[in-house]
Amino acid sequence: MSADDDFWLRDGSFGAGPPLTPQLIADANARFGIELPQDYLAVMSVSNGGTPLRDGFPVTGLAWAPDHIAIMGFYELGESMEIANDIAREAGYPQVGVYIADCSPYGSDYIALDYQG
Numbered sequence: 001m002s003a004d005d006d007f008w009l010r011d012g013s014f015g016a017g018p019p020l021t022p023q024l025i026a027d028a029n030a031r032f033g034i035e036l037p038q039d040y041l042a043v044m045s046v047s048n049g050g051t052p053l054r055d056g057f058p059v060t061g062l063a064w065a066p067d068h069i070a071i072m073g074f075y076e077l078g079e080s081m082e083i084a085n086d087i088a089r090e091a092g093y094p095q096v097g098v099y100i101a102d103c104s105p106y107g108s109d110y111i112a113l114d115y116q117g
Helices: 022-032 038-046 079-090
Strands: 056-058 068-070 097-102 110-114
Touching (some): 079 097
Antiparallel strands (some): 097 110
16 A cells, blocks of 8 residues: 555645645755655655544553544645744744644644754
8 A cells, every 4th residue: 555545634624735846845954954854755745744544643641642642634845834833933832843743623732853863
């Protein structure tokens, strides 16, 4: 099964952005001062953002859900990712890298790629 068949929910609540291009990748890397991982870019090349088919990801130690987080959607590389990161910064979230996905229907929980070293 390909990443196209196995990862993305078609017509999900998170819309996909324009197709991923080398320029979008270069712009995101420059904007955030990082180099996005190739595995992440491979998934995003199938759909530049959107809703995952399987939205639960196992974790432990959360007060509100003892065994998982729910991923609402991944931000497209471009404007929505920039807006989400600006909102996270203004709200006082740690500046650890780049926020790539939303875990809350209220827009207050994020998934980040941690570049703290």
